[in-house]
Amino acid sequence: MNEITVQELKEKLDKGEDFQLIDVREEFEYETSNLGGQLIPLGGILIEADKVSKDKPVVVMCRSGKRSAAAIMQLQQLGYSNLTNLKGGILAWAAEVDPTLNVY
Template sequence: MKEISVQELKEKLDNGEDFQLVDVREDFEYETSNLGGTLIPLGGILIETDKIAKDKPVVIMCRSGKRSAAAVMQLEAQGFSNLYNLQGGILAWKAAIDPTINVY
């Protein structure tokens, strides 16, 4: 499984790179704080694969990196090869990039 650090994600965002960010947390978690990604809760990830780009890099994120890793494994089993797991999730983002973001 390919992974990306929060620092690498911030560089991609700052540089305006063409990639998709997918957040696999639940609605209430996304409402608390998010990085602007497409919300597809883990439970529905295989039902909503049509929302996930196949022609550019896709970064999958969650709270700590565990659910996103599970999502990457499920999607790779469906043939996706352009996925990156965000190491440490939004907790790592808060710790390293934006200490003002709300997490629970």
């Protein structure tokens, strides 16, 4: 499985690269803190798979990287090959990029 570090994600965001960021946490988690990605909770990832781009790179994130890895495995069964997991999730982002971010 492809992975990206939070520093690499920050570079992509800073450069304005064209990619999709999917957050597979629950709505209450997203409301606490998010990086501006599209919210598609893990439980609905297959139902809402049509919202995940096949035409550009997609970074999938969660709290720690475990749920996003599970989402990627599910989507790969539908033929997705453009997915990258955010290593360490939002916890790593808060620890390494933005310590002011609310985490839980």
